[in-house]
Amino acid sequence: MLFPLALIGQSQAIKTGAEQTDLYVPYLKGKRVAIMANQTAIIGKTHLVDTLMSLGVKVVKVFGPEHGFRGNVSAGAKVSDEIDQETGIPIISLYGKKNKPSKEDLADVDIMIYDLQDVGVRFYTNINALSRLMEACSENGKELMILDRPNPNAYLIDGPILDMKYKSGIGMFPLPMSHGLTVAEFAQMANGEGWLTNGVQCKLKIIKVANYNHDMEYTLPVPPSPNLNTQQAVLLYPSTCMFEGVYLNHGRGTYFPFTVLGSPELKGIYEFSYTPTGIKGMAETPLFMDQVCYGIDLRKVDTDELRKRGQINLTWIMDLYKIHPHKEKFFDSSLSNQMGTIEKLIGSGLFRQQIISGASEEEIRASWEPGLSNYKKMRKGYLLYP
DSSP: OBOOSSOOGGGGGOBOTTTOGGGTHHHHTTSEEEEEEOTTOEETTEEHHHHHHHTTOEEEEEEEOTTTTTTOSOTTOOOOOEEOTTTOOEEEESSSSOSSOOHHHHTTOSEEEEEOOOOSBTTSTHHHHHHHHHHHHHHTTOEEEEEOOOOTTTTOEESOOOOGGGOBTTBOSSOOSEEOOOHHHHHHHHHHTTOSGGGOOOOEEEEOOBSOOTTOOOOOSSOSBTTBOBHHHHHHHHHHGGGGGSSSBOSBTBSSTTSEEEEGGGBTTBSOEEOOOOBTTTBSSOTTTTSOEEEEEOTTOOHHHHHHHTSOOOHHHHHHHHHOSOGGGTTOGGGOTTOOOHHHHHOOSSHHHHHHHTOOHHHHHHTTTTHHHHHHHHHGGGOSOO
């Protein structure tokens, strides 16, 4: 299912922070405003930057995250500074030569706005970008306004808490794999738990989502990044992103990433097949490019059942390991520069050996405690929504 142009059904009642212009535009009048945003920062079908400019807000610059301001750059690719062709506003990349605004960048800014759609997992880099923005605002005495948006996976709080010895660009904070927070709730947690560098505190002004709670289903109006291009991919992502640390293609190089899993080495074991190719702006050199991959198709998996279980799916990785004919390759990230390290993705040094040794799902989940339960208790202190 591709993303609809409009939110449907129950989510009509939900109003994102950005949509509630009456709550924040008067506060911005007369101020020099900088915005960190990408293609998800929309009000209806209009970009936040265009909307604010039409309402007389002085937007002096835009900061772009991974995938760029307009969201058309491949995962992990460096992004350059540019002038936005639509508005003429300077765009400063925070996913290239630097990853946080400099003192000079903020010298002519009175207030910063953050508006990026997140998907609620530790390894999605938007919360890392938010934390660095919070640090820059704190260090330079700037207030940060967060226009909050729903987390489509907010119902799901699962996975091991990141062991900080595996801290990396895809995991910077002691969160579970799926954290159950909106970005504004995460910002409050980062402040409250002293997670920012040197324990600095960022002055926040939060525009909450209206008519929202964590259990609500929320269909994203636009893809949050090039390889999360369907609602199915977004909902499977907490369970399928771990395959970035496995010697299997997880749909990169197709138009249905994160919803299929396969390898040429599984020929004769699975009937389903697909062939990854280089796709500009999505995956130029995917694992097993131009080779027929055999495996499993998750595009029709009932995501309502996932919601009912309330857990990351571990059976896919357990079953694929058991059936793989070359087990020594399964977690070997030296085989391809398209692979990550399973420890950094999962956040635990135990998981690789648990899968190899045939540990049961119950044993694996038991090893996530008491960290996961303690996190759930701590999380309650930072929630903005039921």
